[in-house]
Amino acid sequence: MPPPPLAPRPFSADKRGLKLARNAMQRDRLWRIFDTGLHAMVDSRANACHKIHSRSRTASGPDRLKPFHPEVELTWLADVEFRTSPVHGTGIFARRPIKAGNVIWRYDASMHACDQKTMTALSARTLAFALHGGYLHKPSGKFLWYEDGMQYMNHGEGCVANVGLAYWPSLQEDHTIALRDIEVGEELREDYGFWADGGLAPDHWLNPLYQRHCPHHLSFLQSLTAPSSTSAAA
Incomplete structure (x- = not known):
């Protein structure tokens, strides 16, 4: 004897099932919208960080200490980029026109102002990086060094220099200005001669650090203090 046919499901049960299915589909749709938005937000932040870091071109040698950080770019008051220089290594280039007299860079708390004790406590690698890109604030x-890209400022003697400062402000007010109008794509160059002799005297505490950790840069700075200097880069 065949089994009796199954009784049809009540209409109310079908309605409840349909409602549950619709609720599940709606939850799934909302989750996908949320998940897509979350990924878009993460990708947007990642792209922004990539753009900032891609502007911070790292060079060979001690300049490869670490990538730049977005917060230290506040020290730049001009729109600049860092890329291969025809002068030497990596250079700083104007992305927009800069008017003569404009402050392009300034000291801030993200920088490192070291005395003899704090300087000698640095690792050998960090010392080489600092000495190659920094200077003695007389x-x-x-000794002031930084990681915001100022270490890529190449030397330009005399009228070749388009940025600089002809006097010593206090450390907290230290800055650099445009000495003339600077065009888009032009490399920013400073005359190192203004500060190059800082710490080079044989009896200065910086001299043995230069000799041990950055001898080539020491030789370059010494050449700038000679009566007839024609060097062009750091």
């Missing part, structure tokens, strides 16, 4: 006696 009024304070502190």
